[in-house]
Amino acid sequence: MDFPKVVRIKQKFHGPMIEPGEIAAAVQEQMSRIALKQAVTPGMRIALTAGSRGIANIHLIIQAVVRQLQEWGAEPFIIPAMGSHGGATAEGQVEVLHGYGITESFCGAPIRSSMDVERIGRTPDGVEVYVDRHAWEADGIMIIGRIKVHTDFQSPHGYESGLMKMAAIGMGKHKQALALHHHGVPGIRDMMPEVAKVVLDKANILAGIGIVENASEQTAVIEAMTAEQIPIREKELLKLSASYMPSLPVEDLDILMVDEIGKNHSGTGMDTNIIGRVRIHGVSDFDKPRIKYVIAGDLSEESHGNALGIGLADITTKRLFDKVDFQKTNENVITSTFLHRAMIPIIMANDREAVETAMKANWGIEPVKARFARIHSTLHLEHLYVSESLLPEIRGRADIEIVGEPEPMRFDEHGNFTAW
Numbered sequence: 373m374d375f376p377k378v379v380r381i382k383q384k385f386h387g388p389m390i391e392p393g394e395i396a397a398a399v400q401e402q403m404s405r406i407a408l409k410q411a412v413t414p415g416m417r418i419a420l421t422a423g424s425r426g427i428a429n430i431h432l433i434i435q436a437v438v439r440q441l442q443e444w445g446a447e448p449f450i451i452p453a454m455g456s457h458g459g460a461t462a463e464g465q466v467e468v469l470h471g472y473g474i475t476e477s478f479c480g481a482p483i484r485s486s487m488d489v490e491r492i493g494r495t496p497d498g499v500e501v502y503v504d505r506h507a508w509e510a511d512g513i514m515i516i517g518r519i520k521v522h523t524d525f526q527s528p529h530g531y532e533s534g535l536m537k538m539a540a541i542g543m544g545k546h547k548q549a550l551a552l553h554h555h556g557v558p559g560i561r562d563m564m565p566e567v568a569k570v571v572l573d574k575a576n577i578l579a580g581i582g583i584v585e586n587a588s589e590q591t592a593v594i595e596a597m598t599a600e601q602i603p604i605r606e607k608e609l610l611k612l613s614a615s616y617m618p619s620l621p622v623e624d625l626d627i628l629m630v631d632e633i634g635k636n637h638s639g640t641g642m643d644t645n646i647i648g649r650v651r652i653h654g655v656s657d658f659d660k661p662r663i664k665y666v667i668a669g670d671l672s673e674e675s676h677g678n679a680l681g682i683g684l685a686d687i688t689t690k691r692l693f694d695k696v697d698f699q700k701t702n703e704n705v706i707t708s709t710f711l712h713r714a715m716i717p718i719i720m721a722n723d724r725e726a727v728e729t730a731m732k733a734n735w736g737i738e739p740v741k742a743r744f745a746r747i748h749s750t751l752h753l754e755h756l757y758v759s760e761s762l763l764p765e766i767r768g769r770a771d772i773e774i775v776g777e778p779e780p781m782r783f784d785e786h787g788n789f790t791a792w
Contacts, residue, residue: 373728373731373739374739374740375727375731375739375740375780375781376739376740376741376742376744376759376760376761376781377740377759377760377778377779377780377781378744378746378757378758378759378760378778378779378780378781379757379758379760379763379774379775379776379777379778379779380755380756380757380775380776381621381755381756381757381758381766381772381773381774381775382754382755382772382773382775383618383621383753383754383755383756383771383772384770384771384772384773385586385587385588385616385618385754385771386586386587386616387586387587387588387592387616388586388592388593389586389588389590389591389592390429390590390591390592390593390594392429392432392591395429395432395433395436395591395594396432396435396436396439398436398594399433399436399437399440399581399594399596400436400440402581402594402595402596403437403440403579403596405596406579406596406597406598406601408578408579408596409444411512411578411579412441412444412445412446412512412578413445413446414444414445414446415445415446415447416445416446416447416511416512417446417447417448417449417510417511417512418441418446418447418448418449418510418511418512418513418514418578419448419449419450419451419484419504419506419507419510419512419513419514420434420437420438420448420449420450420451420481420513420514420516421450421451421453421507421513421514421515421516421517421538421542421543422434422450422451422452422453422469422472422474422483422516423452423453423454423517423518423538423542424452424454424455424457424458424465424468424635424639425517425518425533425635425636425639426472426634426635426636426637426674426751427472427517427518427583427585428585428589428590428591429591430472430473430474430516430583431472431473431474431475431478431479433516433581433583433591433594434450434474434479434516435478435479435480437514437516437581438450438479438480438481439480442480442481448481448514449481449482449483449484449506449510450469450474450476450479450481450482450483450484451483451484451485451504451506451507451543452465452466452468452469452483452485453504453507453515453517453538453542453543454468454542455541455542455544455545455546455548455549455707456545456546456549456550456703456704456707457635457678457704458676458700459678459697459699459700459703459704460487460546460703460704460707461487462485462486462487463485464676464700465485466483466485467676468635468676469483471636471673471674471676472636472674484506486504486505486506487545487546487547488504488505488545489502489503489504489505489508489544489545489547489548490502490503490504490505490508490509492508492570492571492574492575493570493574494570495563495566495567495569495570496566497563497566499551499552499563499566499567500551501540501544501548501567501570501571501574502544502545502547502548502551503543503544503571503574503575504543504544504545507543507575508575510576511576512576512577512578513543513575513576513577513578514577514578514579514580514581515535515538515539515543515577515579515580515581515602516538516580516581516583517534517535517537517538517542517580517581517582517583518533518534518582518583518584518585519533519534519535519582519583519584519606519609519610519613520532520533520534520584520585520610520613520614520617521533521610521613521614521617521645522560522561523638523639523640523643523644523645524557524560524561524640524644524650524652524655524710525557525560525561525655527561529561529562529565530606530607530610531564531565531568531603531606531607531610532610533639534582534606534609534610535568535580535582535602535606536564536565536568536602536603536606537560537564537568539567539568539571539572539575539577539602540552540564540565540567540568540571541560541564541567543571543575544567544571546707548567549707549708550707552564552567553707553708553709554709556652556653556654556709557652557655565603568603569603572599572602572603577599577602578599579596579597579598579599580596580597580598580599580601580602580606581594581595581596581597582594582595582596582597582602582605582606582609584609584612584613584616585613585616586616587616587617587618587753587754588618588754589751589752592616593609593612595609617645618646618753618754619646619661619753620646620661620745620747620753620756621745621756621758621762621765621766621769621772622661622743622745622758622762622765622766623660623661623662624661624662624663624743625661625662625663625664625743625744625745626663626664626665626730626734626737626742626743626744627663627664627665627666627667627727627730627731627734627742627743627744627745628647628663628665628666628667628744628745628746628747629667629669629723629726629727629744629745629746629747629789630642630647630666630667630668630669630685630747630749630750631669631670631746631747631748631749631789631792632669632670632671632672632748632749633668633670633671633672633675633679633681633682633685633692633749633750634671634672634674634675634678634681634749635672635674635675635678635680636672636674636675636751637672637749637750637751637752638681638749638750638751640680640681640684640713641668641675641679641680641681641682641684641713642666642668642681642684642685642749642750643750643751644658644684645658646661646750646753647661647663647666647684647750648660648661648662648663649663649666649684651683651684651710651712651713652710652712652713653710653712664730664734665686665687665730665733665734666684666685666686666687667685667686667687667688667689667723667726667727667730668681668682668684668685668687668688668689668692668717669688669689669691669692669723669726669788669789670689670691670692670695671692671695671696672749676697676700677695677696677697677700677701678697678700678701678704679692679695679696679697679701679714680701680704680705680708680713680714681713681714682696682701682713682714682715682716682717683711683712683713683714683715683716683717684713685717686717686718686730687717687718687719687720687726687729687730688716688717688718688719688720688726689719689720689721689722689723689726689788690719690720690721690722691722691788693716693719701714702714721787722783722786722787722788723783723787723788723789724783724787724788725787727744727781741761742759742761743759743761743762744758744759744761744762745757745758745759745762746758746789748792755792760778763778
């Protein structure tokens with residue numbers, strides 16, 4: 373089969389960036405800005421939340437929070453706050469944190485992981501509210517997490533993925549995740565904020581640290597807020613995050629090759645906002661982009677076998693399938709209740725055969741004329757390859773730099789795309 377030639381391009385996104393070397397100072401300035409020191413007393417045991425998302429510099433941010441609290445005489449510790457992720461086990465959740473560099477030795481604080489929770493109340497609609505036992509028994513809690521658009525819904529309430537979700541599902545562990553996901557999208561879209569409000573009211577939340585990333589997945593904003601400010605400020609930061617959201621360079625593709633899926637790239641393995649697919653029963657896909665076939669090439673090591681999101685693809689490879697930990701994947705997808713997202717697509721021997729299969733099913737279009745794009749992951753969209761057929765559409769755009777000339781697709785001796 374004659375594949376289309378591809379050319380590497382670079383997308384230029386906007387948004388500020390905090391350099392890694394500036395993280396500690398930014399964290400300290402924000403903690404001082406809200407006068408957090410006044411609420412901290414010597415010997416105070418403070419729980420810091422750490423989630424399962426791949427957040428830029430998260431280990432540096434948590435380390436900086438730990439050091440500042442210790443300087444004020446407190447005794448901070450880290451709790452995994454990730455619902456049912458990590459196979460819904462205490463050991464699995466610590467493993468997830470280690471994959472992000474969040475270790476006791478690096479951060480300078482112990483990690484206390486448990487799936488045990490305390491029931492602390494219920495919402496006006498009768499939803500039981502749970503909180504991680506270690507956090508509940510601490511003298512204070514700091515919620516640390518990224519604020520961004522969600523991959524399952526667009527909320528009319530202004531809360532999607534952020535500190536409110538971390539307070540509700542993250543700290544509520546597997547039990548809270550089950551309680552909310554039992555109601556499908558309404559559970560996490562409409563009921564989750566009410567659960568979070570109970571947590572903010574009942575638990576001893578000292579502050580939140582909200583993180584916003586730019587389109588290149590770099591730290592753009594670090595903002596501390598009091599517990600009272602979280603519900604208000606998160607809405608504003610969500611809008612800011614949405615304005616930084618990256619996208620594919622065109623809205624219509626025949627084939628999208630995603631080299632790697634995984635929980636570190638998106639909670640859904642592939643960001644649904646990027647590929648335009650939701651795959652939730654009764655929920656419509658997004659209006660754009662429109663992609664006929666999505667290929668999932670590999671699974672990230674940081675996912676530890678959790679292949680949630682493989683069902684968003686039409687075709688995958690044997691190397692990805694061989695890395696699937698079905699216990700972890702099933703635990704996550706069954707808890708979410710969005711079963712289609714873990715369904716196994718057609719499995720081909722390698723990338724070359726996967727692309728060939730998609731080309732054969734691309735009705736009425738010669739392979740060399742296919743609208744094709746290849747990305748490393750849905751989290752990394754600055755650099756990508758596009759087929760020669762897309763050049764007339766993107767040439768001359770101020771936000772795109774064409775790097776080099778069209779060249780044949782390159783595969784290694786195993787039939788997989790060569791490394792970037």
